[in-house]
Amino acid sequence: xNSSTPGFKLSVTAxxxxxxxxxxxxxxxxxxxxARGYEQLNLTLPPGLYSITLKxxxxxxxxxxxxxxxxxxxxxxxPVYSSLVADRFESSHEYYIHNAERYSRETxxxxxxxxxxxxxxxxxxxxxxxxxxxxxxxxxxxEGFSLLDANRKVLFQLQGxxxxxxxxxxxxxxxxxxxxxIYYLHYSGHQFGEDIGSDHDLPPRExxxxxxxxxxxxxxLPDKYWQTQVFLTFGYGPIFPSxxxxxxxxxxxxxxxxxxxxxxDGLRHKFHNGVFILPEKVLLEFEQGQWxxxxxxxxxxxxxxxxxxxNNELLFKNVTQDLRDLLGADTPDVKALQVLAAQYxxxxxxxxxxNQPCMFLAGVRAVIRxxxxxPEVIEDDSLLxxxxxxxxxxxxxxxxxxxxxxEIHAQTETxxxxxxxxxxxxxxxxxxxxxxxxxxxxxxxxxxSQTVSTLLYYIEKLDDDVDINDxxxxxxxxxxxxxxxxxxxxxxxxxxxxxxxxxxxFNSSNINKLKSIQ
Amino acid sequence: xxxxxxxSEAPPTMATGPCEEATNENLAxxxxxxxxxxxxxxxxxxxxxxxxxxxPITDACRFRxxxxxxxxxxxxxxxxxxxxxxxxxxxxxxxxIDKALSDIIQMAETKPARRLYFYFSGHGFGANWEVNGMCLxxxxxxxxxxxxxxxxxxDLLIEKDLFKEVYFFLDCCRDRKINTKPLHxxxxxxxxxxxxxxxxxxxxxxxxxxxxxxxxxxxxNLLVHGYFSRALLEALNGGAVNTNGDITITxxxxxxxEKTETYAxxxxxxxxxxxDIRNNSYGLDYVIHKTGRTPGTVxxxxxxxxxxxxxxxxxxxxIKSGIVQAxxxxxxxxxxxYHQITDKISRRSSFITIDGTLKTMTYEF
Numbered sequence: 078x079n080s081s082t083p084g085f086k087l088s089v090t091a092x093x094x095x096x097x098x099x100x101x102x103x104x105x106x107x108x109x110x111x112a113r114g115y116e117q118l119n120l121t122l123p124p125g126l127y128s129i130t131l132k133x134x135x136x137x138x139x140x141x142x143x144x145x146x147x148x149x150x151x152x153x154x155x156p157v158y159s160s161l162v163a164d165r166f167e168s169s170h171e172y173y174i175h176n177a178e179r180y181s182r183e184t185x186x187x188x189x190x191x192x193x194x195x196x197x198x199x200x201x202x203x204x205x206x207x208x209x210x211x212x213x214x215x216x217x218x219x220e221g222f223s224l225l226d227a228n229r230k231v232l233f234q235l236q237g238x239x240x241x242x243x244x245x246x247x248x249x250x251x252x253x254x255x256x257x258x259i260y261y262l263h264y265s266g267h268q269f270g271e272d273i274g275s276d277h278d279l280p281p282r283e284x285x286x287x288x289x290x291x292x293x294x295x296x297x298l299p300d301k302y303w304q305t306q307v308f309l310t311f312g313y314g315p316i317f318p319s320x321x322x323x324x325x326x327x328x329x330x331x332x333x334x335x336x337x338x339x340x341x342d343g344l345r346h347k348f349h350n351g352v353f354i355l356p357e358k359v360l361l362e363f364e365q366g367q368w369x370x371x372x373x374x375x376x377x378x379x380x381x382x383x384x385x386x387x388n389n390e391l392l393f394k395n396v397t398q399d400l401r402d403l404l405g406a407d408t409p410d411v412k413a414l415q416v417l418a419a420q421y422x423x424x425x426x427x428x429x430x431x432n433q434p435c436m437f438l439a440g441v442r443a444v445i446r447x448x449x450x451x452p453e454v455i456e457d458d459s460l461l462x463x464x465x466x467x468x469x470x471x472x473x474x475x476x477x478x479x480x481x482x483x484e485i486h487a488q489t490e491t492x493x494x495x496x497x498x499x500x501x502x503x504x505x506x507x508x509x510x511x512x513x514x515x516x517x518x519x520x521x522x523x524x525x526s527q528t529v530s531t532l533l534y535y536i537e538k539l540d541d542d543v544d545i546n547d548x549x550x551x552x553x554x555x556x557x558x559x560x561x562x563x564x565x566x567x568x569x570x571x572x573x574x575x576x577x578x579x580x581x582x583f584n585s586s587n588i589n590k591l592k593s594i595q
Numbered sequence: 596x597x598x599x600x601x602x603s604e605a606p607p608t609m610a611t612g613p614c615e616e617a618t619n620e621n622l623a624x625x626x627x628x629x630x631x632x633x634x635x636x637x638x639x640x641x642x643x644x645x646x647x648x649x650x651p652i653t654d655a656c657r658f659r660x661x662x663x664x665x666x667x668x669x670x671x672x673x674x675x676x677x678x679x680x681x682x683x684x685x686x687x688x689x690x691x692i693d694k695a696l697s698d699i700i701q702m703a704e705t706k707p708a709r710r711l712y713f714y715f716s717g718h719g720f721g722a723n724w725e726v727n728g729m730c731l732x733x734x735x736x737x738x739x740x741x742x743x744x745x746x747x748x749x750d751l752l753i754e755k756d757l758f759k760e761v762y763f764f765l766d767c768c769r770d771r772k773i774n775t776k777p778l779h780x781x782x783x784x785x786x787x788x789x790x791x792x793x794x795x796x797x798x799x800x801x802x803x804x805x806x807x808x809x810x811x812x813x814x815x816n817l818l819v820h821g822y823f824s825r826a827l828l829e830a831l832n833g834g835a836v837n838t839n840g841d842i843t844i845t846x847x848x849x850x851x852x853e854k855t856e857t858y859a860x861x862x863x864x865x866x867x868x869x870x871d872i873r874n875n876s877y878g879l880d881y882v883i884h885k886t887g888r889t890p891g892t893v894x895x896x897x898x899x900x901x902x903x904x905x906x907x908x909x910x911x912x913x914i915k916s917g918i919v920q921a922x923x924x925x926x927x928x929x930x931x932x933y934h935q936i937t938d939k940i941s942r943r944s945s946f947i948t949i950d951g952t953l954k955t956m957t958y959e960f
Binding site for chain 1: 722
């Protein structure tokens, strides 16, 4: 624009729920993208024809503008759906909100612990009509779910007296006060009948949930114990990628319309889609040391260290330190963040060791990446090592194909107890492929393991001087897991060699290659 | 570890297969061609257990032909590795694609290389937001991992540091598939990973979303195209030129994004292109293709009612005005951009968007 051309102000503001995350683009009259940003744009432009595009949550709103005077556009954000029950979401309803608030403050199970944090789970449909359409039998939403302790012992099945629910409107609540530590939400999977179709079948899955406690030295917090809150929406079954997790003061419970929760949900949704946006308001809160919602700090730190952004390095060094005090230095997520931060700053991997998965998938992946050069970052024979090649990657939270529940596990051990050598091998192999009843069956299962089949595929295609670390890098799993998988293939090679479904890659040449890199 | 030496016995370049023959006129005339540019074009329409697709090979052919044409990519035909699927066959497999890549890398190692185009059209899935599986024909629930990892291939091309620019186009679905491990390339090498290659990456849709194909009218021919691929080819054929007649990174991305969304919306779908640019030291105004032409359209406006009409251009300059009767029509050449037509009597007004891809266009008002 030259000095003789009059300029007019064009301001564009997204208004409504999740406006912080509404992406606005302004195009000039010759269709060039001249400005873009989140929530608000303020421009001075020559008179002319323009267009504005607002994108949020898969919705696109387009407006044409004739700019002949100072103009302010307010574009309402489109309806947003979320697992979080909150007034301003389209998928929230009083019959869900009221019960989520109530049961986040009333435990549904009683245990001896009075000191400690809590886990609060709230499962529901998008609305009662969906429940009527998708769950005509009014089955409980807790079916197939169990809460396990750090040793994977079943603490609670989400059924009967352990939960509160309304199978008509379609919600279920579980709330237990629990000692600080890691827990696992286990889902045993579900196979649907012919009427719904196997496309909707849901495999087993397990999700780590941490109960946090703040450092005693932190002053001014409403509560040093925290409640980990999990919201999950159901379709035909649980829609895991919709899962929202929050951390709130233990005694406060869930508060409808908490602005923090909207921001956390927006951050999570963007992060899930690989968009690393941190709204100014969130950064400002960190600068002011506002820690009412630790999940926001945790999520923002993961977002920041996953992005190429370099504008707030000092701020996020402080955030990382604050999170250690706020959530505990020994918690897996805090350790994983240290590893991720070191990768981000191109620094030496810190001397931490993890044996349990953290809640954020980005954290687990950072640790696995680090383990390729520093195997000691993952404890040998730990649960984290076991699940490293069984990760689901469809949500921001860590989840994986779990080992069977302990009760089922115990029965198998009894069956196999007659042969101690086989039993030992079973125990090792079960961690990789699940349980089997004979070496042949184990062999067959081994071949069906995706890690094994992909490993064999690479072994077949790659040259003789294959390297464990290179395979680990290709498979994105720790070198120790590659090594153990190869050991298992070799141990069971005799059982596999006569298997009918044996793939072409399982041949003597490749077995020799495996032996050479063992 | 060193990879097997992979040499294509017969360069796939020569196998035009289902495509019309394309020639580079410059080559025939002894004029310069872009000897430093290469391409791998993979079009998979045929699957052993997935529904067949109609668009991929058509679109792959069009892209291949654009690359070879003198006024298109101006590549040497032997630098364009075209890898289509065929009915009743499990080809191509990963090795075919890796062999083509290996051939290109070997050529690029012997002389300076500027640009590599990588195009895939076929079935796909999102393993996560940054890893897309490009399904090979053999993919099935049993061959669950028989898909190439977009991230692994892109990382390989960037880390090779052989090319100044890599253009990576994926026209495939990004629906979520859990617990998948799309395959890494068999290629490797001792060359340390670098970060000097600029990469322009375009996914046909956002993670977790499908990419659609549909019957479309392209210059009078009814053919099935991927919405993204159609927009991509239109952009390269001039739709994305700026007022200087250049296609810049920005104008290219904007055009493809906008047109893909429009084609999807016309058929009641939603499809949002996802782009990612890495290591861009050139800036977003970097010219990726010069067309030498200013985009424009001859527009016929047919008036359904009488009125006192004015037609304004992007900067509100008056292009034409006057009284019209029902049934009258105006013939006006218009440049690329937004235009506004207004009836001063009824105060009725509409925006007309000229994207410059069509030579003629009719608009009813």
